[in-house]
Amino acid sequence: MKYHVVTLGCQMNKSDSERLSKVIEDMGFVWTDTEDDAVLLGVVACSVRQKAIDKVYSKIYKWNKAKSKRNLITFVSGCILPADRDKFLKQFDLIFQMSELTQLPAMISQYGIATPFRLNGDNDFHLPSIESKSDKIDFSAFKFDEKITFAGQPVMMKKPDKKIESFWDIKPIYNSDFEAFIPIQNGCDKFCTYCAVPYTRGREISRPSGEILEEVKRLVDNGYKSITLLGQNVNSYGCDKKGEEISFAELLEKIGKYGNNCGKDFWLYFTSPHPQDMTDDVIEVIARYNCLAKQIHLPLQSGDDHVLIRMNRSHSLNDFRRITQTIRRLIPEATLFTDIIVGFTSETDEQFENTYKAMEEFRFNMAYIARYSPRPGATSSRWDDDISHEVKKERLHRLSILLQQQSLELNKEMIGREYKVLVIQSDKKKGYLSGATEGKIIVRFASDEQNLTGKFVTIKITSAADFATEGELLHVFEEEKVNITE
Numbered sequence: 001m002k003y004h005v006v007t008l009g010c011q012m013n014k015s016d017s018e019r020l021s022k023v024i025e026d027m028g029f030v031w032t033d034t035e036d037d038a039v040l041l042g043v044v045a046c047s048v049r050q051k052a053i054d055k056v057y058s059k060i061y062k063w064n065k066a067k068s069k070r071n072l073i074t075f076v077s078g079c080i081l082p083a084d085r086d087k088f089l090k091q092f093d094l095i096f097q098m099s100e101l102t103q104l105p106a107m108i109s110q111y112g113i114a115t116p117f118r119l120n121g122d123n124d125f126h127l128p129s130i131e132s133k134s135d136k137i138d139f140s141a142f143k144f145d146e147k148i149t150f151a152g153q154p155v156m157m158k159k160p161d162k163k164i165e166s167f168w169d170i171k172p173i174y175n176s177d178f179e180a181f182i183p184i185q186n187g188c189d190k191f192c193t194y195c196a197v198p199y200t201r202g203r204e205i206s207r208p209s210g211e212i213l214e215e216v217k218r219l220v221d222n223g224y225k226s227i228t229l230l231g232q233n234v235n236s237y238g239c240d241k242k243g244e245e246i247s248f249a250e251l252l253e254k255i256g257k258y259g260n261n262c263g264k265d266f267w268l269y270f271t272s273p274h275p276q277d278m279t280d281d282v283i284e285v286i287a288r289y290n291c292l293a294k295q296i297h298l299p300l301q302s303g304d305d306h307v308l309i310r311m312n313r314s315h316s317l318n319d320f321r322r323i324t325q326t327i328r329r330l331i332p333e334a335t336l337f338t339d340i341i342v343g344f345t346s347e348t349d350e351q352f353e354n355t356y357k358a359m360e361e362f363r364f365n366m367a368y369i370a371r372y373s374p375r376p377g378a379t380s381s382r383w384d385d386d387i388s389h390e391v392k393k394e395r396l397h398r399l400s401i402l403l404q405q406q407s408l409e410l411n412k413e414m415i416g417r418e419y420k421v422l423v424i425q426s427d428k429k430k431g432y433l434s435g436a437t438e439g440k441i442i443v444r445f446a447s448d449e450q451n452l453t454g455k456f457v458t459i460k461i462t463s464a465a466d467f468a469t470e471g472e473l474l475h476v477f478e479e480e481k482v483n484i485t486e
């Protein structure tokens with residue numbers, strides 16, 4: 001019995017898919033890269049972008065057509081707006097929220113009794129028995145809510161009665177054996193006017209810190225080198241459980257202490273923080289511990305205060321400036337990444353120029369620049385999308401050119417220096433591998449030794465381009481590689 005899942009959207013959806021795979025494979029299904037071989041076909045959808053929704057419809061149209069030839073079950077989950085949910089219900093066999101993932105075997109089992117195709121008289125289709133496998137997934141309600149110790153510190157373990165917590169309890173099947181993402185919260189309370197996430201994922205809920213720390217430890221024990229804490233608004237971690245749960249800075253501190261004592265080498269990242277919650281104690285703790293990666297992705301979105309207010313970003317340009325000054329003072333080697341939206345509804349030329357000036361001032365190593373497009377369900381989708389396509393394109397082009405220049409200048413400063421690099425994959429350039437520094441700057445180097453993938457190496461940078469550097473391999477950090485066995 002084979003399954004195939006199409007994952008759309010952001011890193012959070014990709015991380016969700018890793019837990020989804022675990023539940024499906026525990027039922028006896030085996031992954032296939034080919035949709036035509038699968039009897040279970042699903043989409044982890046992103047309802048916040050129209051392009052992604054169009055893709056969902058094109059997939060389900062094809063799959064529903066295939067149902068006339070073979071028996072299959074289709075499902076959709078992920079970030080889905082209420083309006084899309086009703087439409088999807090008519091197209092897919094199953095629709096569920098990630099927080100209901102542990103109930104998927106029961107849902108599929110019911111469809112094994114009555115799929116639309118079976119109702120047409122086919123009797124040769126058998127779904128795996130879930131009873132024999134269900135012991136691998138804990139369906140039971142949480143029975144305890146206690147403090148345990150981690151690296152000698154007390155931490156919260158579980159809180160009862162939250163469906164999302166049973167989702168977090170699932171041990172994912174990671175897509176890589178050296179890079180992993182750990183969800184630390186779900187939902188968002190910020191309600192930026194251009195964003196639909198609070199309506200698809202709901203309000204913020206923090207995952208118990210004990211579970212996060214256990215997952216970090218398990219990954220590090222198994223040789224993972226790059227671990228990213230994931231959330232829509234990671235640095236407000238714990239705010240929904242004030243007085244019961246630790247803060248984001250305290251969570252980082254515990255991981256930092258663990259990193260100091262575990263005898264293994266790893267880099268811990270987080271994404272995305274919100275400037276409003278980027279307190280000095282978060283920056284101070286990153287500066288203190290080696291394993292906390294010196295790379296910070298801090299979304300600016302606009303360099304104009306008036307636009308920021310209309311975006312409901314709850315920070316000003318000055319707030320952002322103060323945070324970057326603290327980062328530069330306490331962690332001078334840190335790289336700074338950001339997100340920018342151009343052509344937000346009613347953005348004037350002058351307001352755009354303020355964003356341009358902010359980009360010049362902050363000298364980001366990387367910026368993900370997007371043209372504004374209204375997202376169904378978000379507040380701003382009710383406002384006029386009154387900046388023409390051409391103007392948005394021109395603004396995006398200007399910022400991209402500036403980013404390119406700045407990235408080249410910053411990368412040139414790396415020439416002649418030695419960097420520790422995590423080797424990630426074969427490069428497009430034949431005979432080369434590519435990897436990333438702790439600051440997530442791409443480094444290429446000549447080598448065709450595939451067994452270097454997933455290892456730390458030392459590279460001396462010899463040349464620089466915009467968005468990448470090239471260098472010479474000096475040293476390989478040898479370490480026994482262990483695979484996760486759970």
Ligand code: SF4
Binds near residue numbers: 195196197198232274
């Ligand atoms: S902080 Fe704003 S942009 Fe980010 S998920 Fe929340 S509402 Fe969306």
